[in-house]
Amino acid sequence: MLEKSRIVIENIKPIINCGAYAVKRVVNEIVAVNADIFGDGHDIIQASIFYKHEKERSWNETRMHPTVNDGWSGSFKVENQGAYEYYIQGWEDHGLNWRHGTIKKIEDGQQVNSELLEGAELLKPLLKKCSKSEAEFIKSAIASFTEPEKYEEAVNICLDSHLEAIFLKYPIKAVPYESQKIPVYVDREKARFSTWYEFFPRSSSSQEGRHGTFKDCEKILPRIAEMGFDVLYFPPVHPIGEVNRKGKNNSTTAAPDDVGSPWGIGSQKGGHKDLHPQLGNIKEFKSLVQKAKELDIEIAMDFALQAAPDHPYVKEHPKWFKWRPDGSIQYAENPPKKYQDILPIYFESEEWKKMWTEFRDIVLYWIEEAGINIFRVDNPHTKPFYFWGWLIAEVKKKHPDTLFLSEAFTRPKIMEQLAKQGFTQSYTYFTWRNHKHEIIDYVNELTNTDLKEYFRPNFWPNTPDINPFHLQGANESMYMIRYFLAATLSSNTGIYGPVYEFMISDAIPGKEEYHDSEKYQIRHWDWKAENKLMRVIARINQARKENSSLQQTNNIHFCEIHDDGMMAYYKYDEERQNNTLMVVSLDPHNSKQASVKVPRHELSLDFGQNIRVEDLITGNSYNWDQEWCFVELHPGMPFHLFKIHKN
């Protein structure tokens, strides 16, 4: 290792797995960079961040400044979608070092004639780089430095901050050292701020007993828009397998009129690039996507890599499945359980490259053919991690607008790994975090550890697979609390409706599963019905749209509130001067009172300066002139969503 540099750069942050995976940001976010940077000896060192978008030809440089304990920090803004890289350069700064030492000697009363000659040598090469007016200053400096009679003037120039400015602007970089390059991936803003609604399009019909269609879905769009959702996610809309189809309530024998699970993809009617004929054709699907767009709603598709036994893949690509010595095909299983309606993809297949390409092409097809830009990926943790890393990178290279939500409710390291491989957003354990301290611990883990750099949580109170115990038989207050928490703790949130807003939680006893689940049958809903919960959801979503502090997750800070059944937290957006404060009761049955500690220091409130808090749900305002402020919440409206106004 022959390396002449005298600079060490280490402990760079942010970085994921030594640079193996990209740090994530959305457009116009800041990348705040920290590192330990030092040289040998006492000389003055300096450092810069160099960063570049993949389409830029040359690197942008921004200077870093020292903090404590040999730490340096700096930052840059990522203004464009796509891949960035950054690295740090450190150097012995001959110009600043010379000036610093010379001034010390002048102040000590030493003669600095020899130092002045050195200074002149350092300045000469800068003449080639600097502006005209700077050149004049430099020339006069050189003249006085090299002329013994002008000693007095030379000393004054040394002390002049103009000289420091010159050396800062045109650093003389000796023995520079460059760190490794660190990848950053920048998404569009929706990666960070999105409000999801999921429903089964086959349940969209206004007429009981009729299979819903894309056309029916169009009629429901205004309802979704009014509630304030901007992503509408559909379970798979592909042809459903007919062999070994599941019946109602997941029974292994299907009645002739059973519609099967949309996740049992593929039949003689087609596979992953086809639409279930009963929903409609591609033209109707595209019309729906278009209509949704007009209401600022993006349709998200499900990407579930598995096949029904009658999926066309089985005949076309037999090697993509595992065949057993008795000549049968391998069904999905988690011994002793068997899932005979599903064939897993055999990723250890010798044809893996061909297979990967086809799967990528499915995604590209829906992007390019139907204008889809968001995919919710089903069970990504049962497919190889490196496959996802490759697929997501391939798709985003062509379509950087594409977002992928990882539906992996599994062990922490696996969920984190999928995010590292490139998933834009991830489902979380929020669904099961109900108590104050476990919510705080979990949110702090997501927002105050390395996770904040690559794992974007999406908080869902329920999904078609999870009818959590605390929502089973719960009252309206509980539904309000859970949506409020999801939508204000996390800037990405979603619900599975209309069971959510209709508060339908009929469960299979002892399980967190819906009875008569739409996964296996069509349900009929009154799509015209309205209720208080829907209006509350709409107002929460409206507040999210109007307050930039609610459009981020990592900006959350919990406030002290001395009641284990109440929580308070605030979010700030320094750039846009938007601050919100949330106070919520976790008790859906009783009134709760407590005092909240106002984050006066964090809000930079002067002594005597007060705030007015404006409840964005009720419209009420309160003047808060104490550090600890009293709050009372009732089950009928178990939270405050305050906008903070500084008086």
Add this chain to the structure above:
Amino acid sequence: MLEKSRIVIENIKPIINCGAYAVKRVVNEIVAVNADIFGDGHDIIQASIFYKHEKERSWNETRMHPTVNDGWSGSFKVENQGAYEYYIQGWEDHGLNWRHGTIKKIEDGQQVNSELLEGAELLKPLLKKCSKSEAEFIKSAIASFTEPEKYEEAVNICLDSHLEAIFLKYPIKAVPYESQKIPVYVDREKARFSTWYEFFPRSSSSQEGRHGTFKDCEKILPRIAEMGFDVLYFPPVHPIGEVNRKGKNNSTTAAPDDVGSPWGIGSQKGGHKDLHPQLGNIKEFKSLVQKAKELDIEIAMDFALQAAPDHPYVKEHPKWFKWRPDGSIQYAENPPKKYQDILPIYFESEEWKKMWTEFRDIVLYWIEEAGINIFRVDNPHTKPFYFWGWLIAEVKKKHPDTLFLSEAFTRPKIMEQLAKQGFTQSYTYFTWRNHKHEIIDYVNELTNTDLKEYFRPNFWPNTPDINPFHLQGANESMYMIRYFLAATLSSNTGIYGPVYEFMISDAIPGKEEYHDSEKYQIRHWDWKAENKLMRVIARINQARKENSSLQQTNNIHFCEIHDDGMMAYYKYDEERQNNTLMVVSLDPHNSKQASVKVPRHELSLDFGQNIRVEDLITGNSYNWDQEWCFVELHPGMPFHLFKIHKN
């Protein structure tokens, strides 16, 4: 990134800077490896550590086992000096996975005929690898698996743990993944356990006013050996510069008879490869090194890369120094301070490669010519870090016995970086850590963070440069306390004598510097004198030699003791079943009493099982049958060094 494997391996420990620097061990130590390892889906995975000494041709494999949260752990022993590498391999284990799933199905009452056929396919290739007796078992398994009549027998073989043993011994590794290779460097044991004594050889004369010689030093060796030291470190023994030589007490004007600082290296009498003529010649030096070895003492040399103005380098290699525009040579300076007796090496020189080679050759010269194996490096932090990384690696490649002690009393990140670059041991902040909580914090930082993997502390209560305030005018008790702490907290320790054992602390007022420092003048000592402190030091060192638990640093654990002026800690060596318990008062003036909490759980004591603690300094023994045991310490013997005997 096309990677077919289904395995992820990350968060590997130990590793330094993503593998840029080697983890450190001494011979026969264990490298305990931990990592997060997981695959997609539910299949059973397995993992191994592969490791190899640089001189071995093939890799050794040792299996890992799962812990919690997708963590896996394993370990290997490093038995030879030199460079090792290790990496982790993980795989989907087709054999174990097949058996696991099949047993689940059997237990569920399912027919497994098809599974048995799969099992037979998996077993066939193992016949090529296994022993004769194993082959018989495998053949009978295959026969029953493929013969429907033998279904009963086949099921029994499935359940037989022999089959599991076969699959564990001959793993069927599908889609294996291998981590990066991680370097480990293994030193001889002295890297971890050493007891240093420093004195100025020119002060070795028994006759006042006469310049000491290597011959005089030989006479002092038995004294050093009796005190129990095994490294004798000398300040530089090279010719001392005569130009701008420093006078007594660091005065800038030297009297004609002033001897100068040994760190002002080089004169017309020679440079770094020469000996100061007044000390003796190379033959005499070698004789001293040999005599020391006979007493189990290694002589450590000082390696100080700087030159007096009359060093031969200045004429031979003018480009290795910095010349100023006025034609003068650059002296060492830290503006406004100037050190005109010293020229720093100009490491930015264009001749840097030639220079690096010469400096390496100095070290090689003393190793090969005089049999020196330990170097204390002076101010390494004022020379480039990468230079040290290169030099140490180059020297150790040829002479792996060589140890380097980093004399860098500077900022934490810099001290750590030098250790990363390869320094075997490092001076520490112990010299200034006096209070209970700062000592505990510091030792925990050294032994419970990543530092333990690469930074080997050497605790010195004093050095020629540091006469710490708490030793100035201190009593005998304080000197006992400080040596006891240094020698029992850290397995590497050292003192600068004979000022230490003679308790001479005459200081320059307001500074932590010795008055009449031996750095600038010869001192006359009564090398025959003996005292209690010396006997105490000798007994502490004897205890260190006889108790393996004291020969390590990272095995320390602090015990509760409810007095801020008292500390208790124990060290264990599980392998050799050696446990020691230290109790020390930090008050050199008053008696102290408190109860110590015996680490009964950590000592694996059964209920009712007691211990006897044997004080290795006084010889007294106590039976301790309580969890909290009373201790009283007096300034006359302010500590216990207990060996723990389990009754």
